[in-house]
Amino acid sequence: MNHDVRKLLYVSRSASVPSRARFEKEKWDIEIVRPHLAAKRMLSSFPASAGVVDFSTCQLPEDIASLVDLLSHSRIAWVALVSPGQIEDEVVKRLIRDCCFDFITLPIPDDRIVGAVGHAYGMVALREMASNDGGPEGEMVGSCDAMLALAISIGKVAMNDAPVFISGESGTGKELTAVAIHARSVRRDQPFVAINCGAIPAYLLQSELFGYERGAFTGADQRKIGRVEAANGGTLFLDEIGDLPLESQASLLRFLQERKIERLGGLASTPVDVRIICATHIDMEAAMAEGRFRADLYHRLCVLRIDEPPLRERRADIELLAKHMFNRFKNDASGRLRGFAPDAIAALYNYGWPGNVRELINRVRRAIVMSDARQISALDLELGEYAETAPVSLARAREVGERQAIEFALLRNRGRLADAAQDLGISRVTLYRLLSTYGMRPPAIDSQDAVVNLLAE
CATH class of the missing domain: 1.10.10 (Arc Repressor Mutant, subunit A)
Structure with a gap:
């Protein structure tokens, strides 16, 4: 199946791209443009995801003036290439500082340039996905080291098509990390289909995964397409994979080996092309040791692994996240609330957050509705025992x-x-x-x- 490649705008006075072969290997479609061309016309005819600006070839005043307009398009992840000492030029320095994600001093190996572009593309794409999201209840905000590491990991695995295994506690954001991976991948324009393996009764799971033919069982009055087939061309997200029954584990393993499915009651095999992303909060090593999960299936699924950080490891983000949620939902309080009291802030930091971000969101929403004061207190959050009463200067x-x-x-x-x-x-x-x-x-x-x-x- 042919997926859309990512588009790269390469701004240079040279007609060649030294690292073209490496870019094309990573599925980048390159368009070379000279700096004096109109930025808006080029961007409308070639919707780029990332860009490289070769300042080493763009040294004329008119070139630099043209780059000001081009680099102002913030939806593009820009990486700058400079000659030794060129970064000392005040105009070049300002453009790179304000508009680019990274700069590289030439000469340097091609792999370094391609890697920098991939990282910049992943960071911009993640932010755009969050800013365009329509579900405020599911939004996470953070800038701590753990979140930056997670963003980098998502950017890396998104550029591959291998199965991804997301491990993390309940409430940390596993499903929408999977959404982020899909949105950054070459399958982003194809379906993203999710199924919670722990929420569907075992006797229905086979038909939910693989579908069934008319007459396969009592009540099957028409053909039903299963979740695997519905994700054809895109991504299948198997949430709580650790709860998958052994019978379904065998069927899933067979599909991963053959890349074909058979609907219940059917005789023909149907080829299906999907990328598998799965997640769980359970200890898979223990599950395999106890015979509850097949080791051969686990190793098929866990090719690339991402560990979702719990909220207690993101302490620098707790207050920021709580205030962000407050601003999202404060209209539920008819405008009377003005934020968090000092004891509430102290409680937010002192509490262990076993329910992670989901628990934080729920406590803030409940406090907004139930609080009778001008500020949310620790008691409103039901965290009174974690509050500190020291005065704030x-x-x-x-x-x-x-x-x-x-x-x-x-x-x-x-x-x-x-x-x-x-x-x-x-x-x-x-x-x-x-x-x-x-x-x-x-x-x-x-x-x-x-x-x-x-x-x-």
Whole structure:
């Protein structure tokens, strides 16, 4: 089956791309464009996912002027190539700092360039998916190291077609990590079909997975297409795969080996092309040792593995996430609430969050509805025993407020400091000073590893 390849805009005065063979091996469709061509016309006729700007060949003033308009298209993941010392040019430095995810000083091996483009593409695509999502209840917001590592992992496995195994506790966001992988893959325009293996009775699971023919059993008055066949060309997500009955495990293993399915009551085999992503919260090593899960099936499914971080390992994101959810749902309180009381913030950090992000969302939503005060308290969150009652100074309150405003400005503007400063009504210099004062991520990193937005279950 032919899937759409990703499109790469290569801006250069040269007519050749030194790393073209490596890009094409990674399924990039390359279009070379000279910098003076109209950016809008080129982008409308060649909708690129990523871009390379070869500054080493674009040194004329008119070239640089043309790049200002071209690089302003934030939906494209730009990587810059520069000659030794060229980064010292103030105009080039500003363009790279404000508009590019990475820059590379030439000469350098082709693999390094292709890898940088793939990483930049994955980061931009993840953010766009989150910003376009219509389900606020499932949104995760974070910029901690664990979330950045997760985003990088998603970007890497998305470019492969091998099966993916997502392991993590309940409520950490496994299903929509699978959605993120599918959305970044070459199958993104094909179906994404999910089935919860633990939510369907064992006697119905076979027919749900593989479908059935008319007359296969009492009540089968017409043919039904199963979930596997419905995902043909796209991605099949098997949630809670650890709960799959042994009988269905054998059938799934047979499908993975033959890539064909037989509907219940049918005689013919139907070829099906799907990518398998599965997830579970159980200990698969223990399940295999106890005979509850087939080892041969597990090794077929677990080619690429992603470990979803629990909320307790994302402590730097807890307050940010809680306030983000508050802003999403505060209209349920008829406008009377103004945020979280200090004891609520303390409780958020002190609590262990066994239910992870799903539990945090539910507690915040419940507190918004039930609170009678102007601020949500620890008691409203039903976390009174985890609260601290130490007074908060005005200086601390000011710091908390400024940090929150900066975090959300960076979130809205995808880490772009110039736009965030404009939203905050301050200069870039002032924003840089505040970032340094509060120990937040500095500009050189913000432009490349801006706040990550993912979706939780």
